[in-house]
Amino acid sequence: MTLRTPAVSALMAAALVAGPALAAPATAAPGSTVGADSLGDPYFPRQGNGGYDVRHYDIAFTYDPGTRQMTATATITAVATQDLSRFSLDFMGPTVSAVTVNAVAATFSRDDDKLFVTPKSLLRDGRTFTVAISYAGEPGPMYDPDGSIEGWVPTDDGAFVVGEPQGSATWFPGNNHPTDKATFTFRATVPDGTTAVGNGTLASQSTHSGWTTFVWESREPMATYLATVTIGKFVVSESTTAGGVPVYTAVDPRLAKRAAPMLAEIPDIVGFFSTVFGPYPFSSTGAVVDYAPEVGYALETQTRPVFCDVPSDAIGTIAHELAHMWFGDSVSLTRWSDIWLNEGFATYAEWLWSEHTGGPTAQKLFERRYAPDKKPFWDVLLADPGVLDMFSYPPYDRGAMTLHALRVKVGDEVFFRILKEWARSYRFGNATSADFIRLAERESQQTLGPFFDAWLYRTGKPTSW
Ligand code: ARG
């Protein structure tokens, strides 16, 4: 098993309101035909690659949970955005045996978390090309700066697979930054009796001599960190929401009873959020409830959030992960420092679900968090929490509080128009905090600089806004 510990990136200190989306990659010399080996995200400066734009990933593999061995071929279709004599991919998976570009053998080398590819002939700017990578061995998880585990996490009957923010590179090569979204096909072959659950729609399932191949199609663009093919012995069930969205759920039989109430809410939650945030963005929904207790969190893997156990607040958590389909998955980050745009919105959606179902109102939930003066909670800068605090309370709860304060300031009608408009105008795209502020000012016809300054760009408890 490969265990990875990435270097902690330097934290960016300054407020980011007017800054460029991403810092210029360090290695892209003007006129060079070498693709940059970074997209310059301050939190994960090694993530992502320049010089091309991925359109589609086709990830085909066989995985044996008994031996934990994988044999895979990833075929990536991309468009060159400059002339390329060499380019890189993010990859921390097992041994690479061959790389081809446009079906011609290419030379390749690996350095830590990068795979460098030199095609036989120059790839011209604007042209579509295909790179196929064959690899085999034992994929494993990695650890984040905050100590959490992610990537390919083997379980007693398969693997729990999550990738926020870096782990997808443990099991497939790609352009691992949320700004390069693409469609996906997964072809997972696993022993009979085992189920492989990917994102999107199950296109086919076929069995030959003891092995079953599951083909999953994700037709809407997806960020690499949201990819999953979670494998195990599952009880599968399929239905349709009142609005006509197919629901596919898979649950570890050991958890089936405890998970039943949360899984039963999926159609209603998706229906309610569709009325509040606008149409559900994807052609399928559902969930996977697997048993991987060392993970300790759920992830909003696109169309099909994964849970490593039944959470103590199961309904709140499934509402949270389903809300990410709009906020995070469809409307994605441009840089990781804006994580409150994912976590604050999904947490606020939990509050709205609570309010809608007769639980505590959003106002009540706001007040509970506003009253205490707990220092660390107010000392994290929401616009730039740093890699260690990306998934700590402030981006979640203060993010939600920011939205509630905005709702109180502009009124319900304008506030819910802002949420819908946000989901609509950045659908399948990427956005920043500055984009949100601009949109909120436009919809409300108010100057909101001082408001967002107090909530996002300063530490300490806002007292007036
Ligand atoms: N985005 C997930 C959520 O909805 C949390 C992911 C945490 N990732 C991590 N590496 N700790 O809450």
Ligand code: ZN
């Ligand atoms: Zn979340």
